[in-house]
Amino acid sequence: MKGLSKDSATSHEVEAESAGQRVDNYLTKRLKGVPKSHIYRILRSGEVRINSRRVAPDYRVREGDRLRLPPLRTARPAATSGHAPVSRLKADVLYEDDLLLVINKPAGVAVHGGSGISRGVVEQLRQERPEARFLELVHRLDRDTSGVLLLAKRRSALLALHRQLREGAVHKLYRVLVKGRWRDDQRSVRLPLHKYVLPSGERRVAVKSEGMPAHTVFRLQRRWDQYSLLTADLKTGRTHQIRVHLAHVGFPVAGDDKYGDFALNKQLARLGLKRMFLHACEAVITHPQSSATLALEAPLPPELQAFLATLDAGEARVG
Numbered sequence: 001m002k003g004l005s006k007d008s009a010t011s012h013e014v015e016a017e018s019a020g021q022r023v024d025n026y027l028t029k030r031l032k033g034v035p036k037s038h039i040y041r042i043l044r045s046g047e048v049r050i051n052s053r054r055v056a057p058d059y060r061v062r063e064g065d066r067l068r069l070p071p072l073r074t075a076r077p078a079a080t081s082g083h084a085p086v087s088r089l090k091a092d093v094l095y096e097d098d099l100l101l102v103i104n105k106p107a108g109v110a111v112h113g114g115s116g117i118s119r120g121v122v123e124q125l126r127q128e129r130p131e132a133r134f135l136e137l138v139h140r141l142d143r144d145t146s147g148v149l150l151l152a153k154r155r156s157a158l159l160a161l162h163r164q165l166r167e168g169a170v171h172k173l174y175r176v177l178v179k180g181r182w183r184d185d186q187r188s189v190r191l192p193l194h195k196y197v198l199p200s201g202e203r204r205v206a207v208k209s210e211g212m213p214a215h216t217v218f219r220l221q222r223r224w225d226q227y228s229l230l231t232a233d234l235k236t237g238r239t240h241q242i243r244v245h246l247a248h249v250g251f252p253v254a255g256d257d258k259y260g261d262f263a264l265n266k267q268l269a270r271l272g273l274k275r276m277f278l279h280a281c282e283a284v285i286t287h288p289q290s291s292a293t294l295a296l297e298a299p300l301p302p303e304l305q306a307f308l309a310t311l312d313a314g315e316a317r318v319g
Contacts, residue, residue: 010068010069010072011066011067011068011069012066012067013064013065013066013067014026014061014062014063014064014065014067015063015133016063016155017133017134017154017155017156018061018063018133018134018155019061019062019063019155020060020061020062020155020159021060021061021155022057022058022059022060022061023043023048023050023055023056023057023058023059023060023061024039024040024043024057024058026061027039027043027048027069031069031072034072038072040057042069042070042072043055043056043057044057047069047070048067048068048069048070049067049068050065050066050067050068051065051066052066052068092104092105092106094148094296094297094298095294095296098153098154099152099153099154099156099157099287099288099289100150100151100152100153100157100287100288101125101135101150101151101152101153102148102149102150102151102283102296103121103125103149103151104146104147104148104149104298104299105121105141105145105146105147105148105149105280106146106301107143107144107145107146107275107276107301108143108144108275109121109143110143111137111140111141111143111149112137112140121137121149122135122136122137122151125151132153134152134153134154134155134158135151135152135153136151136152136155136158137149137150137151138150138151138152138158138161138162138165139165139170139237141280142240142243142278144255144257144275144276144278145174145276145278145279145280146278146279146280146298146301146304147174147279147280147281147298148172148280148281148282148283148296148297148298149280150283150285150296156288157288157289160288161285161288164285164286165237168235168236169285169286170283170284170285171233171282171283171284171285172233172234172237172280172282172283172284173231173232173233173234173280173281173282173283174231174232174234174242174278174279174280174281175221175229175230175231175232175277175278175279175281175300175304176229176230176231176232176242176246176253176277176278176279177227177228177229177230177253177254177277177304177307177308178227178228178230178246178251178252178253178254179226179227179251179252179254179260179261179264180226180227180228180250180251181223181224181225181226181227181228182218182220182223182228182230182251184218184220185219185220186217186218186219186220187217187218187249188215188216188217188218189215189216189217189218189245189249190213190214190215191207191214191244191245191248192207192208192209192210192211192212192213192214193205193206193207193208193211193212193214193238193239193240193241193244194206194207194208194210194211194212195211195239203239204240204258205238205239205240205241205244206244207244207245207248212236212238213236214236214238214241214245215235215236216232216233216234216235216236216241216242216245217232217233217235218230218231218232218233218246219231219233222308224311227254227311228251229308231281240258240259242278243256243258243259243260243276243278244259246259247259247260252264253276253277253278254268254273254276254277255268255269255273255274255275255276255277256276256278257276260276268307271307271310272303272306272307272310273303273304273307274303275303277304277307279298279300279301279304280298281297281298281299281300282295282296282297282298283295283296284296
């Protein structure tokens with residue numbers, strides 16, 4: 001606990017927006033700067049009391065629960081990482097009301113901190129909105145994928161949207177540029193995906209019979225001599241689904257540094273494509289309160305539009 005400053009004992013009531021959360025997750029979000037190891041230690045030792053009783057880490061808090069915390073130590077704020085999405089997020093709000101916040105996530109930004117990244121999208125937004133009592137990711141996007149990202153401002157909205165995701169009621173579309181000439185106007189790809197971890201600790205996904213069912217529908221938008229622009233319609237939401245499905249059928253995503261054509265990616269970078277060409281362009285949801293249909297759209301980023309213009313001009317003679 002070196003370099004930490006003391007705080008005093010506190011007590012408060014659990015608000016309605018937090019009802020139903022595990023107490024360990026509730027404390028992690030509330031006690032910013034307190035190491036998770038310390039949170040679990042005070043839970044195990046009984047120093048955290050709810051309604052004057054000890055609770056296990058998997059206890060789910062209820063509205064009105066009286067929670068008492070022992071004197072705590074909080075870490076001094078870490079230096080800002082170069083990966084933090086500083087002020088760009090303020091300009092990238094696509095939709096907002098009392099229940100929802102929808103942003104156009106930039107490429108190169110993780111949705112949450114971890115793995116050497118001090119602050120991701122959700123941490124940055126919480127910092128920018130100290131008045132927000134609840135702000136959680138509805139779903140995730142890969143760090144190098146841009147586009148529509150949904151966050152909930154109330155727990156009721158989060159649960160409603162998670163239910164829509166489980167039931168396949170959320171319609172998510174992506175724009176993706178691939179190597180090769182795609183022939184079909186529409187192709188349905190159903191290939192099971194299996195997650196595994198490399199010795200380095202990096203997460204990977206592969207097509208394997210014992211994997212989880214995964215379904216993507218691809219539609220051709222435009223085609224050049226060596227590339228094709230597709231729309232990917234996600235029917236399931238597996239990790240790296242679009243990228244692995246496309247690589248497996250022989251059409252790797254342009255700029256993909258995990259499953260793509262690495263030699264080609266170097267040439268593409270010299271021509272101006274310095275990121276993966278994968279963009280979440282649209283999400284259609286049912287509003288959790290009004291039941292209205294919301295079509296949330298994010299325009300193609302300028303750098304991706306510019307590369308398509310390069311293809312149109314016939315300047316990308318690579319492959």
